Amino acid sequence: MNECTPILDTGLRGASVASTRISDVNGKLGKLIYRGYLVADLAQKSSYEEIIFLLLRERLPQKDELAELRAELNEKRKLPREIFAAMEALPRDTPPMDVLQAMVPLLAHGDAHIKERELESSMKSAVNIIAGLCSITTAWERIRNGKDPVMPRDDLGHAGNFLYMLKGRDPLPEMVNFFDTALILHAEHSFNASTFTARQVASTRAHIYAAISAAIGSLSGELHGGANVRVMEMLKEIGSSDMIDEYIEKRLESGGLIMGLGHAVYQVDDPRALILAPMSERVGKITGDTKWYELSSEVEKRAKQAFKARKKMDIFVNVDFYSASLFYAMGIPMDLFSPVFAVSRVCGWAAHVIEEQFALAAPKPALYRPGASYIGEYCGPDECVFVPFDER
Amino acid sequence: MNECTPILDTGLRGASVASTRISDVNGKLGKLIYRGYLVADLAQKSSYEEIIFLLLRERLPQKDELAELRAELNEKRKLPREIFAAMEALPRDTPPMDVLQAMVPLLAHGDAHIKERELESSMKSAVNIIAGLCSITTAWERIRNGKDPVMPRDDLGHAGNFLYMLKGRDPLPEMVNFFDTALILHAEHSFNASTFTARQVASTRAHIYAAISAAIGSLSGELHGGANVRVMEMLKEIGSSDMIDEYIEKRLESGGLIMGLGHAVYQVDDPRALILAPMSERVGKITGDTKWYELSSEVEKRAKQAFKARKKMDIFVNVDFYSASLFYAMGIPMDLFSPVFAVSRVCGWAAHVIEEQFALAAPKPALYRPGASYIGEYCGPDECVFVPFDER
Numbered sequence: 141m142n143e144c145t146p147i148l149d150t151g152l153r154g155a156s157v158a159s160t161r162i163s164d165v166n167g168k169l170g171k172l173i174y175r176g177y178l179v180a181d182l183a184q185k186s187s188y189e190e191i192i193f194l195l196l197r198e199r200l201p202q203k204d205e206l207a208e209l210r211a212e213l214n215e216k217r218k219l220p221r222e223i224f225a226a227m228e229a230l231p232r233d234t235p236p237m238d239v240l241q242a243m244v245p246l247l248a249h250g251d252a253h254i255k256e257r258e259l260e261s262s263m264k265s266a267v268n269i270i271a272g273l274c275s276i277t278t279a280w281e282r283i284r285n286g287k288d289p290v291m292p293r294d295d296l297g298h299a300g301n302f303l304y305m306l307k308g309r310d311p312l313p314e315m316v317n318f319f320d321t322a323l324i325l326h327a328e329h330s331f332n333a334s335t336f337t338a339r340q341v342a343s344t345r346a347h348i349y350a351a352i353s354a355a356i357g358s359l360s361g362e363l364h365g366g367a368n369v370r371v372m373e374m375l376k377e378i379g380s381s382d383m384i385d386e387y388i389e390k391r392l393e394s395g396g397l398i399m400g401l402g403h404a405v406y407q408v409d410d411p412r413a414l415i416l417a418p419m420s421e422r423v424g425k426i427t428g429d430t431k432w433y434e435l436s437s438e439v440e441k442r443a444k445q446a447f448k449a450r451k452k453m454d455i456f457v458n459v460d461f462y463s464a465s466l467f468y469a470m471g472i473p474m475d476l477f478s479p480v481f482a483v484s485r486v487c488g489w490a491a492h493v494i495e496e497q498f499a500l501a502a503p504k505p506a507l508y509r510p511g512a513s514y515i516g517e518y519c520g521p522d523e524c525v526f527v528p529f530d531e532r
Numbered sequence: 533m534n535e536c537t538p539i540l541d542t543g544l545r546g547a548s549v550a551s552t553r554i555s556d557v558n559g560k561l562g563k564l565i566y567r568g569y570l571v572a573d574l575a576q577k578s579s580y581e582e583i584i585f586l587l588l589r590e591r592l593p594q595k596d597e598l599a600e601l602r603a604e605l606n607e608k609r610k611l612p613r614e615i616f617a618a619m620e621a622l623p624r625d626t627p628p629m630d631v632l633q634a635m636v637p638l639l640a641h642g643d644a645h646i647k648e649r650e651l652e653s654s655m656k657s658a659v660n661i662i663a664g665l666c667s668i669t670t671a672w673e674r675i676r677n678g679k680d681p682v683m684p685r686d687d688l689g690h691a692g693n694f695l696y697m698l699k700g701r702d703p704l705p706e707m708v709n710f711f712d713t714a715l716i717l718h719a720e721h722s723f724n725a726s727t728f729t730a731r732q733v734a735s736t737r738a739h740i741y742a743a744i745s746a747a748i749g750s751l752s753g754e755l756h757g758g759a760n761v762r763v764m765e766m767l768k769e770i771g772s773s774d775m776i777d778e779y780i781e782k783r784l785e786s787g788g789l790i791m792g793l794g795h796a797v798y799q800v801d802d803p804r805a806l807i808l809a810p811m812s813e814r815v816g817k818i819t820g821d822t823k824w825y826e827l828s829s830e831v832e833k834r835a836k837q838a839f840k841a842r843k844k845m846d847i848f849v850n851v852d853f854y855s856a857s858l859f860y861a862m863g864i865p866m867d868l869f870s871p872v873f874a875v876s877r878v879c880g881w882a883a884h885v886i887e888e889q890f891a892l893a894a895p896k897p898a899l900y901r902p903g904a905s906y907i908g909e910y911c912g913p914d915e916c917v918f919v920p921f922d923e924r
Contacts, residue, residue, distance in 0.1 A: 147539065148548050151735060151898030156540050161908030176909030176916035185918050198908070202924055222622050226634075229617035231641055238637040241745055242618075245630040249623055331904040333736045337729060337746060343543060344725045344753025353633055354729060354746035361736025363899050404901060501907055506543030507755050509796060512723040515893055516553030516590070517568030524568035526577050532594055 148513060153404075158339070159501040162195060162491050163330045170408035174328055175199070183415050188298050188323040188484075189213065195328055195491040196266055209267065210297065216271035217292035217301060220250045223272075224279065224289060232284040236277065236479045237360035241353050243276045244269065248349035259498055265348045266490035273352075273486050274298060277479045278305035299323055302483060307471070314426060315470060318419045322466065325412040325459065326481055328488030334358040334365070335485075335492050340508040342493040355489045356482050365478035371400040371464035372432075372474055374439075381438045388439075388446045398443050400461030409456045416462035423469040432465035540905060545796075550731070551893040554587060554883050555722045562800040566720055567591070575807050580690050580715040580876070581605065587720055587883040588658055601659065602689065608663035609684035609693060612642045615664075616671065616681060624676040628669065628871045629752035633745050635668045636661065640741035651890055657740045658882035665744075665878050666690060669871045670697035691715055694875060699863070706818065707862060710811045714858065717804040717851065718873055720880030726750040726757070727877075727884050732900040734885040743885045748874050757870035763792040763856035764824075764866055766831075773830045780831075780838045790835050792853030801848045808854035815861040824857035 145155040164173040172179040175194050182191060186200075193201040193209055201209065223243055230239065248254055251268055253261035279289035282305075290305045299320035303311035311319075329335070338355035342348065359365035378387045391398050403410060417437070424430035440457055447455040467477050499505045517524060537547040556565040564571040567586050574583060578592075585593040585601055593601065615635055622631065640646055643660055645653035671681035674697075682697045691712035695703035703711075721727070730747035734740065751757035770779045783790050795802060809829070816822035832849055839847040859869050891897045909916060 149551055149894040149898060151900045152549060152902035153898075155902050156905045157544060157902040158904050159541055159907045160904045161906070164906035164908070171915070173906075173910075173915060176911050177918055178915045181915070181918045185920055190921070200919065200921075200924065203921070206921070222626075225621035226618045229614050229621055230638065231614055234638065234641050238640050238741070241637040241742060242634045245633040245749065246622065246626065248630050249626050330906070331902050333732065333899060333901055336900060336902055337732055340725065340729055340732070341746065341750045341753070344750050344756040345758075346749050346751075346753035346756075349630070350633060350749035350752050354733065354749040357637065357738050357742035357746040358733045358736050359738075360742050361733070361738035364736040364738075502541040506541060506545075507725060508543045508728060509725055510544035510547050510549040510723050510728055512550050512552045513548045514553070514556035514565075514722070515551045516556070518565075519568050523563070523565060523570045523573070526569055526573045527592065528577055529582070529592075529595070529598070532592065 157336075158331070158506070160330065160492070160495060161198065161501045162488070162495060163328045165330050165405050167403075167405040167407050170406055170411045172329065172411050179325065180411050180415065183321050183324050186324065188320050188327070188487075191324050191327050192267070192270060192298075192487050195487050196263055196494065212264075212267050213271045213298060214292065214294045216268045217275050219272060219275045219279065220247070222246065222249070223276065224283075227276075227280055227283050232286070234284070236280055236475055237356065237365075237482075239280045240273065240276060240479055240482055241356040241360065244273065244353040244356060245349050247272045248347055251349070254347050254349075257497075259494070262348060262494050262497055266487075266494060269349060269352055269490060270486050271298075273483050274302050275305065277476065277483055278302060281306055281473070281476060282308070303470075312426065315423065318423055318466070319470065321415065321419060322463065322480075323484040325415060326463075326484035328485070328491065332364070333361070335489060338489040339492050339496040342496040343505065343507045345497075348490065348493050348497075351493045352486060352489050355485075359478060359482055359485070365481045367399065367458075368460035368464040368467070368481075369474050369477050371460050372468055372477070374399045375432055375435050375464065378435065378439065381435060384435075384439055384442050385446075388443050392446060392450055398439070398455075400458055400464065401440075401443055401455045403456065403458040406456060406458065410458045410461075412459040413457040413462050416459065416466055417457075420462045420466040420469060423466060427469055427471075429469060432468055433462075436462060436465045549728075550723070550898070552722065552884070552887060553590065553893045554880070554887060555720045557722050557797050559795075559797040559799050562798060562803045564721065564803050571717065572803050572807065575713050575716050578716065580712050580719070580879075583716050583719050584659070584662060584690075584879050587879050588655055588886065604656075604659050605663045605690060606684065606686045608660045609667050611664060611667045611671065612639070614638065614641070615668065616675075619668075619672055619675050624678070626676070628672055628867055629748065629757075629874075631672045632665065632668060632871055632874055633748040633752065636665065636745040636748060637741050639664045640739055643741070646739050646741075649889075651886070654740060654886050654889060658886060661741060661744055661882060662878050663690075665875050666694050667697065669868065669875050670694060673698055673865070673868060674700070695862075704818070707815070710815055710858070711862065713807065713811060714855065714872075715876040717807060718855075718876035720877070720883065724756070725753070727881060730881040731884050731888040734888040735898055735900045737889075740882065740885050740889075744878060744881050747877075747881045751870060751874055751877070757873045759791065759850075760852035760856040760859070760873075761866055761869050763828075763852050764860055764869070766791045767824055767827050767856065770827065770831065773827060776827075776831055776834050777838075780835050784838060784842055790831070790847075792850055792856065793832075793835055793847045795848065795850040798848060798850065802850045802853075804851040805849040805854050808851070808858055809849075812854045812858040812861060815858060819861055819863075821861060824860055825854075828854060828857045
């Protein structure tokens, strides 16, 4: 992480490009920290609303502050009419991530604060977008299935509203708690492709909606947000525990990875996976279908053994490994896994956008404008000679 | 531009992050090169359609190839019905850049090639998006003014169709030529905030529509695409040539910049500005209103003198300086200046996305995932202790 890390054609891996006060990842010890607090602690003891406050404002909320934030979220979960109308216009098989990326810039229209460039205005915009993304995602699930969107309820929190608006029925309190924890665990993870995209767009002084829409685009890539979908596809491909060894063998022989194992940063089990695994088991028990949790657990065990035996190396589960079976058991359609990720991570993105907008961790605002090395044509010592069209 | 350029909190200025074969900027000599050719040459001798081919395919088209590309553009300029329907749903004062960013991901739905991950499929998607952005921009201008969108015409090229679909009447051939040249001049400029955003989103394997929508978000920032709008605002503020000196004086004293003067890369006049200036003059003469060109020209002259005299430094015009009065004279509404920039630059973005997708200039595909330096709280040698909500 020093200034001489090679950066040409490396995707900036390992190069520290910006200071941040938002989160830290200790890959060696398996610690993920939001604003100084261990995420393992936060997952047990706080709510997603508290995390919104913590990530945006760098401290935990007082009681009245949290009440105020909840009220603001309740209000902002009601989408402007044009967002519903625009979604109604779309073919029902439009992929949800495309819909999310498209709808977020349109949320800007209803935001009176957007031109103020004041910290408190940006905080309000952030809450608007966090609330709005929950409603857009659930509304699209309803609309594409030919159902009316479900209006949010003020007596439910963010996690509860998501499940209620998705399904149109009262969610079990235990499910709400698990979903709330999942939202906390996915809310922030320092720099990564989508967060970097959000900061970069914000650095041109584009508004927060433009920045977060761009981040959604980045998350939609299969190397980023799509990983837990691929874990679920793997579990379905394996199908039953007697097929695990054969699957692992095949993957190891072809030099392929096993989805959900290994991470760019963690050298131990991902602290989030350790919390998601028992949740996945518990939700399986509630719904009466523990198959996918059990299969996951067995794949983890045997893959770890196989890597040890054949490659003499340890391999670790990442966040996507158990979120797959957890979300699946909760009845969330697989193509909403990435949107759910976005519904949670939007909070971290917003914190990063604000940090960038107001240079809260850097000496001054930076417009990201890297250079490139031209290795293309020159046709000799000078430029190529243009041959007119008629002579070609 | 070596590997040890400091990159922490510098917005990656001057740090070369990727190899590219697409374009090169020689800031010292004022040369801009697309795929080996001087842009000054291309602006005089080629058409925007040739530039699309050149930027995407690294060589100039043969006659049949250009005819094929023109036919493909003609076909793709016809937008899917849902795009019109979604735009119709929006409040008429929705800012055009938000509309563009929102509509581009929705173009993906009609693209059958999107999942193929083949070079030729990506080329087709690129042409679809280049054609589509022209139609979206002009359709939104019509819709927001309560008019029906104008359907594209196969006997017009890209520049001609843009002007025709914008105004609903036959454009003057000379205007078409000038607009075509403006499209060529804005088509590509190596790495910059929006191009870097597009490449970065593409690096997660998100589709090209997601990447280009994100780039539009980046371009919407006033530090990036908004610059020629601010030049025009400046010209209007100055109002007449007898107010120029006072304005320049005031700006120099307050340490402010003069919009359209100075550039991160060029140390001489921007080669694009040298071509745009006479075009701006000529269009003014055609429309009978040379005021804005003349004012620009006078501001350039006096600002250069003032910088020389007071700051002992040379200052140079950049691309935005004369594109402002040019687009204004062409009757393009000021809040469409950035969309017009996007309608042109989309071609460069697409070339960069494809270069990234297929690692055409790098040893292997890179997922941009930089690191960050945590400088936030730790509350002591270990993590902060979480105080439960009830005890706060």
